[in-house]
Amino acid sequence: MVDWQTVAQSVAGGLLLGGVYALVALGLNLIFGVMKVINFAHGTFMMLGMYASYWLFTLYGIDPYPGILLVAPLFLLLGVLVERVVVSRILDAPEHDQLLVTLGVSLFLQNLALALFKADPRSIRPLYADWSFSVGGVVLSAPRLGAFLAALALAGLFFWLLRSTDLGKAMRAAAEEREGAILVGIDVRWIYALAFGIGTALVAVAGSIVLPFFTVSPSVGETFLLTAFITVVLGGLGSFPGALIGGLLIGLVEGLGALLPGSLRQLPVFILFVLSLLVRPQGLLGSRQ
Amino acid sequence: MKVEVDPRRRPTIIGLLVILAILAAAGPFLASNRYAIQVATLILLFAYLASGWNILSGYGGQFSFGHAAFFGLGAYTSTILFVKFGVSPWVGMLAAGLVSALLGLFIGLACFRSGLRGAYFALATLAFAEILRVIFVNWDWVGRSQGLLIQLVGDEPLLFQFTARLPYYYIALALLALVSGVALLLERLKLGYELRAIKSNEVAAAVLGVDVFRAKMWAMGLSAFFTGIGGTFYAQYLYYIEPFQVFGVGMSVDILLPAIIGGAGTVIGPIIGAAILVLLGEGTRTFFRGFAGADLMVFGVILVLVILFMPYGVMGLLGSAPKAKKESA
Numbered sequence: 128m129v130d131w132q133t134v135a136q137s138v139a140g141g142l143l144l145g146g147v148y149a150l151v152a153l154g155l156n157l158i159f160g161v162m163k164v165i166n167f168a169h170g171t172f173m174m175l176g177m178y179a180s181y182w183l184f185t186l187y188g189i190d191p192y193p194g195i196l197l198v199a200p201l202f203l204l205l206g207v208l209v210e211r212v213v214v215s216r217i218l219d220a221p222e223h224d225q226l227l228v229t230l231g232v233s234l235f236l237q238n239l240a241l242a243l244f245k246a247d248p249r250s251i252r253p254l255y256a257d258w259s260f261s262v263g264g265v266v267l268s269a270p271r272l273g274a275f276l277a278a279l280a281l282a283g284l285f286f287w288l289l290r291s292t293d294l295g296k297a298m299r300a301a302a303e304e305r306e307g308a309i310l311v312g313i314d315v316r317w318i319y320a321l322a323f324g325i326g327t328a329l330v331a332v333a334g335s336i337v338l339p340f341f342t343v344s345p346s347v348g349e350t351f352l353l354t355a356f357i358t359v360v361l362g363g364l365g366s367f368p369g370a371l372i373g374g375l376l377i378g379l380v381e382g383l384g385a386l387l388p389g390s391l392r393q394l395p396v397f398i399l400f401v402l403s404l405l406v407r408p409q410g411l412l413g414s415r416q
Numbered sequence: 417m418k419v420e421v422d423p424r425r426r427p428t429i430i431g432l433l434v435i436l437a438i439l440a441a442a443g444p445f446l447a448s449n450r451y452a453i454q455v456a457t458l459i460l461l462f463a464y465l466a467s468g469w470n471i472l473s474g475y476g477g478q479f480s481f482g483h484a485a486f487f488g489l490g491a492y493t494s495t496i497l498f499v500k501f502g503v504s505p506w507v508g509m510l511a512a513g514l515v516s517a518l519l520g521l522f523i524g525l526a527c528f529r530s531g532l533r534g535a536y537f538a539l540a541t542l543a544f545a546e547i548l549r550v551i552f553v554n555w556d557w558v559g560r561s562q563g564l565l566i567q568l569v570g571d572e573p574l575l576f577q578f579t580a581r582l583p584y585y586y587i588a589l590a591l592l593a594l595v596s597g598v599a600l601l602l603e604r605l606k607l608g609y610e611l612r613a614i615k616s617n618e619v620a621a622a623v624l625g626v627d628v629f630r631a632k633m634w635a636m637g638l639s640a641f642f643t644g645i646g647g648t649f650y651a652q653y654l655y656y657i658e659p660f661q662v663f664g665v666g667m668s669v670d671i672l673l674p675a676i677i678g679g680a681g682t683v684i685g686p687i688i689g690a691a692i693l694v695l696l697g698e699g700t701r702t703f704f705r706g707f708a709g710a711d712l713m714v715f716g717v718i719l720v721l722v723i724l725f726m727p728y729g730v731m732g733l734l735g736s737a738p739k740a741k742k743e744s745a
Contacts, residue, residue, distance in 0.1 A: 165535045216724055222534045223479040227676060228723045234716030241709030353546060356539050391554050397547040404540050405526050
């Protein structure tokens with residue numbers, strides 16, 4: 128029998144990581160929502176974000192959290208660059224061509240990382256690596272709690288940006304009615320580049336905040352990408368609240384799955400995904416395809 | 417915007433026969449060099465797999481990103497039958513096709529009934545392949561992540577084992593001839609027209625009386641059937657399978673890319689695409705020996721360039737298909 132304490136521990140652990148999933152999914156959803164492009168390179172940018180934070184820590188002793196101030200603008204620029212050079216050319220192409228182009232970008236960057244950093248898994252040990260808090264018998268590890276809180280804070284910042292700034296309004300306008308947005312004088316090319324840049328920065332920062340408790344290697348992005356795909360389909364492609372709730376839900380189910388033996392822990396998530404496709408293909412909070 | 421290459425414009429049958437005849441004649445020459453025959457067999461295998469994918473995704477426009485599910489399940493079906501029950505892989509190959517087709521119909525039922533299309537369908541198929549990978553990685557009876565070894569029994573044609581490499585080449589060629597023949601037939605059958613109608617405009621096809629669900633299910637079943645058989649060939653060729661290899665996203669991509677590069681929705685496209693990709697892969701790997709990752713970096717760049725500048729593949733360049741307008745927004 129599994130006692131409630133173990134269950135509570137699993138739930139807590141799952142929810143904490145779920146916050147990070149939500150942040151990853153938000154970036155993917157921003158790119159999909161505004162540009163209607165499914166970005167296969169999303170996980171790769173997360174991996175690169177992890178490496179950026181790793182080198183900042185290892186070479187200059189900069190902790191991943193303050194390091195966000197460097198990583199975010201760097202990846203905003205990288206995202207804008209990738210959008211202008213490659214992605215902007217395929218906005219009107221069929222969906223599968225978009226998938227393949229972003230896959231090509233991902234192959235290039237992932238293997239660039241492999242060539243530069245080799246396949247060895249790397250990790251950092253900040254001071255707080257082993258700190259933990261006990262809440263009602265449930266132990267919360269400090270790096271994971273920090274990642275969760277940081278992810279929620281960034282999600283909040285993102286929602287504020289989207290709701291209350293001119294840039295956010297322009298993004299939502301371009302997402303909903305491209306021609307209309309052009310007519311009222313919004314330069315959608317710029318908006319698309321920024322949306323891709325912000326989505327990239329979000330996922331890179333997600334990489335920064337998991338680094339204190341996650342090993343980085345060139346292929347680490349693949350797992351997160353798959354989870355992000357499942358999250359956005361579950362929550363509704365293009366729905367931001369859906370991404371947030373979907374991320375937490377995936378984390379929760381994965382946490383409960385950890386009670387199962389071996390790496391069957393992933394199975395409940397997949398079953399949830401298939402069920403949601405069958406029962407509600409538009410996602411929990413999505414309107415329609 | 418979808419552009420169809422009119423099949424009547426190209427003498428596809430003659431072209432296909434010429435290609436197959438050349439490949440058949442080349443066998444003995446290739447066999448004198450162990451590396452050459454291996455590369456050639458690889459080309460035939462991936463031409464075959466891409467042709468199978470092409471039925472569902474090239475002709476029917478239902479872009480699958482998870483054909484590794486059928487490939488892996490086929491590989492495991494025949495291997496389990498042989499290793500655990502002593503069933504000849506030739507029988508296992510048929511079983512592999514049928515089991516994979518059943519999986520295809522199940523996935524089709526799940527996806528098409530709820531109207532999943534485009535990116536949603538692609539992601540759903542990807543997820544199904546991953547689910548299978550996780551199941552097989554955790555399944556003790558089939559060796560978990562270690563996979564299964566096929567015991568060598570020497571030169572036993574009845575057990576799908578040959579000490580020479582040439583028989584594998586001709587088996588792969590026969591499979592390719594089979595699937596290409598089916599594709600050729602499909603282009604002329606009602607189902608083929610229905611699939612292409614669905615690809616260019618599903619709603620319009622339905623309005624015109626096409627049973628969209630039925631046509632998609634047929635395409636899915638056929639496509640999965642051929643892919644499963646390919647899995648058996650792969651297992652018998654390498655005598656070893658493991659879940660990351662046969663169910664991985666990389667395999668799904670390897671299966672679909674030859675069709676994309678050569679020209680999706682054409683009979684000859686996948687063959688040309690497989691030749692280009694396998695040779696390119698071998699070439700970059702040899703050229704960048706010792707630089708892990710460099711070959712796949714080049715591969716990524718080429719993939720991007722091909723999609724950007726020749727979206728209808730090699731066949732799009734050869735045929736008179738109008739070029740797609742590519743303007744940035």
